Amino acid sequence: MLFRPAPPVIPGLTGNLIKITIFVFHMAEKKNLLWESAGKAGLVLGGVSIAYLLCTTLTGKVAESGHAVFLMTVVNFFLWLAKFAGCIYLMRWFMLRYSQAEPEADNAGVFRFGMLTALLSALLYSGAYLAYTSFIAPDTFDQALDILRDNPMVDSAMMSQMEQMMPKMPTIGFFMNLIWCWLFGTVLAAIFSRNIPPQNPFADQQ
Numbered sequence: 734m735l736f737r738p739a740p741p742v743i744p745g746l747t748g749n750l751i752k753i754t755i756f757v758f759h760m761a762e763k764k765n766l767l768w769e770s771a772g773k774a775g776l777v778l779g780g781v782s783i784a785y786l787l788c789t790t791l792t793g794k795v796a797e798s799g800h801a802v803f804l805m806t807v808v809n810f811f812l813w814l815a816k817f818a819g820c821i822y823l824m825r826w827f828m829l830r831y832s833q834a835e836p837e838a839d840n841a842g843v844f845r846f847g848m849l850t851a852l853l854s855a856l857l858y859s860g861a862y863l864a865y866t867s868f869i870a871p872d873t874f875d876q877a878l879d880i881l882r883d884n885p886m887v888d889s890a891m892m893s894q895m896e897q898m899m900p901k902m903p904t905i906g907f908f909m910n911l912i913w914c915w916l917f918g919t920v921l922a923a924i925f926s927r928n929i930p931p932q933n934p935f936a937d938q939q
Contacts, residue, residue, distance in 0.1 A: 778851075781823070782854070847919070848922050858910060
């Protein structure tokens with residue numbers, strides 16, 4: 734029976750491979766935590782915006798019937814104010830929560846979480862808006878078109894262009910909402926992440 738010599742063992746190779754494997758698994762775990770946390774936060778923030786969309790739809794139906802038009806306008810304003818302040822508060826709360834769940838995350842890591850949260854919530858809300866204006870209430874933009882028809886400043890050529898754009902308005906609204914919500918959330922993430930986690934002013938002196 735022939736015995737083959739064992740391959741030469743490079744000193745330190747096995748230990749380095751183990752360290753690299755552990756590092757890869759650690760990075761994958763951190764990435765999974767980032768996406769999971771951002772997904773949950775985006776679901777809540779997007780849900781708040783969708784709830785606002787549905788509530789304003791109901792108040793709009795009441796106003797269209799001719800009842801309490803001024804009251805519905807006031808209600809819509811306070812609904813918008815509550816949604817605006819609530820989204821800001823929730824964004825900061827989720828960023829603080831992620832920083833506590835991931836102690837190794839620095840300010841840049843928390844910012845990435847906030848930016849990803851903003852993107853996912855924007856996708857959710859924009860998708861809901863597209864579905865609403867395309868299938869649930871396809872006549873959403875017809876009212877705006879009727880207002881333009883009654884406007885003496887709008888000529889026939891401009892009116893013809895607007896009528897041609899109407900079928901594309903749900904898609905245009907999807908991308909406008911997506912860009913606006915993502916940019917707004919990214920700005921919030923940039924502002925809040927400056928102090929999440931709190932920076933130690935004496936760290937450089939130690």
